[in-house]
Amino acid sequence: MATKRVMLVAGNWKMNGLAAEGHALAQAVAAGAEGVGCELLVCPPAVLLSTAGAALSGSGVALGGQDCHPEESGAHTGDLSAEMLADAGSRFVIVGHSERRADHGESDALVRAKALAAHRAGLTTVICVGETEVERDAGRADAVVAGQIKGSLPEKATAADTVIAYEPVWAIGTGRTPTPDEVQAMHRHMRAIVSGSHGAEIARQIRLLYGGSVKPGNASELMALEDVDGALVGGASLVAADFLAIAGCCA
Numbered sequence: 001m002a003t004k005r006v007m008l009v010a011g012n013w014k015m016n017g018l019a020a021e022g023h024a025l026a027q028a029v030a031a032g033a034e035g036v037g038c039e040l041l042v043c044p045p046a047v048l049l050s051t052a053g054a055a056l057s058g059s060g061v062a063l064g065g066q067d068c069h070p071e072e073s074g075a076h077t078g079d080l081s082a083e084m085l086a087d088a089g090s091r092f093v094i095v096g097h098s099e100r101r102a103d104h105g106e107s108d109a110l111v112r113a114k115a116l117a118a119h120r121a122g123l124t125t126v127i128c129v130g131e132t133e134v135e136r137d138a139g140r141a142d143a144v145v146a147g148q149i150k151g152s153l154p155e156k157a158t159a160a161d162t163v164i165a166y167e168p169v170w171a172i173g174t175g176r177t178p179t180p181d182e183v184q185a186m187h188r189h190m191r192a193i194v195s196g197s198h199g200a201e202i203a204r205q206i207r208l209l210y211g212g213s214v215k216p217g218n219a220s221e222l223m224a225l226e227d228v229d230g231a232l233v234g235g236a237s238l239v240a241a242d243f244l245a246i247a248g249c250c251a
């Protein structure tokens with residue numbers, strides 16, 4: 001039986017905001033969330049989970065972490081477990097963001113271990129993939145993304161516990177995006193890869209987000225693409241009106 005994919009717009013605040021700003025931003029998102037035709041997710045820095053969570057309470061906007069450690073607890077100074085994120089009110093966690101892959105040398109195997117830990121803790125993962133500019137220019141974008149999906153998704157991942165975000169590294173924070181045709185072609189390719197690894201039914205149901213310089217001005221054409229099920233938004237998620245305007249482009 002066909003189930004319609006519910007669109008998801010996720011805000012990745014990255015390492016931005018102190019408590020007062022985070023609270024105000026989450027409050028403004030909560031205030032504008034009613035009637036938005038998609039699911040909304042806010043991923044603040046970990047220290048703002050509680051203040052943002054309080055501001056979002058009762059709004060239906062979900063809270064998420066930006067990363068987690070593969071283990072449940074232990075001697076890992078500075079890290080956070082998926083269980084801690086869940087305990088702080090998170091329902092989602094981003095794993096494998098390109099900034100973590102680049103800044104912290106995260107491999108596909110580590111991303112997969114983090115996703116497994118998140119699923120164990122009851123969190124839905126937003127697993128990020130995407131090619132660099134050099135890889136795209138060399139004609140390797142499809143192969144890179146296929147390898148990341150095969151290497152990062154747990155074997156038992158389902159459409160209920162996993163979302164994949166396609167974020168070309170060269171489009172993040174640059175104001176550049178692939179053309180709508182290129183985004184649609186990559187998302188169709190991603191669905192085919194998931195079909196091969198996890199089966200046609202999961203491929204049909206899994207949500208594929210586009211991320212990389214999504215703004216109110218380009219969201220409509222990107223969100224209208226057949227295989228795009230929402231957006232992972234960085235910079236524009238720091239302005240509530242922009243984030244909500246992007247969400248408003250999702251029917």
Ligand code: PEP
Pocket residue numbers: 012167171172173174211212213214232233234235236
């Ligand atoms: C991101 O880093 O997840 C992202 C999509 O950033 P931006 O929207 O700023 O390009």
